[in-house]
Amino acid sequence: MTEFPASLLNGYADFMSGRYIEERERYQTLAETGQKPHTLMIACCDSRSAPETIFNCGPGELFVVRNVANLVPPYEPDGQYHATSAALEYAVQVLKIRDIVVMGHGRCGGIQAALDPLDQPLSPGDFIGKWMGMLRSTADQIPSTDIMTQAERQTALERVSIRNSIANLRTFPCVRILEEKGSMRVHGAWFDISAGELWIMDSVTGDFVRPKVTAPEQTMAKAAS
Template identity: 65%
Template structure:
């Protein structure tokens, strides 16, 4: 017996009978001609915040890169293995992406752990602890504000983290050059899991606002 999860096999069968049959011509075109998405989404790997679901996107429409807490490191061409940086490089240089969206979300486990490392069972020296250290002193700065509730601090850091990731994204030389030339746009967004609301970052002020459709 293969032992493969039965619910995944059933899900694939539903996909083949439903969405694949409806979109098989497009899917086959993508297979033969390659992908040409115009937008990259850098999102959290949280199962509740899937970009394809949030943006009702079809096959080939979004280039999605997911990691813990949707963090972007600074540009570090040091010979190390940088999965997120490799994804950004491929999207920008190979696919010619026109938009990059860094999308955070409410109730993010990575952000919660960063704000309360003492209650986190993971060792600070493990992978997640080292990954979240990209936020630097930002969690401590928010943690010292006793006038904010725990929920307010978490939402604040989720949004500040998006701005921090956008700042780091602009340390990639080709991102900065293309953005300055008007050939690439960088955006921030925050998704509320509970309500389904999408908040987008105003590029001028940095505030998160509900967009008018």
């Protein structure tokens, strides 16, 4: 039998002796009653930007969909295989999610591939090339490095891509109808890996701004005063 990665087994041992003991009742309740997450999070596969870690969420709180570059394809009921669309459908129709967040991040490899496609595909299937093709026309509109640095171009496309995915979300009838009724909210967010900064998309202007948050130590200080 192939040897299972030791680092994962060690991590599991730590989990069972630590967090699982602390949250045993929650896990048992979730097993018996099912999941009732409050938010659908559409995030990137990148190992550096895990939503559960960034938002400090426990089990059962987030319904997470991760794909290369956190893309949402447009609504296409064409009989093909659509993993992100299937997850979206389940989250909205079965879990009754009422908040959806599309979260991108800095230094995204998928976005870099959209800006500067490889001369040769990584494999005969060219799965990443085809997937990132959804952004090709958008990437072509980002000014060249004669005007912007490569880092500036990438950050720009990372954020524009979030707005593009939100626009695609609204092509799904289940999202559009609920949002028009006021019972569904769609959000955009961008996480800077190096600085740990979270930027939130303004729902009116589309600009990304830093939210005002209170650090835990500040909250404790206020409570004690």
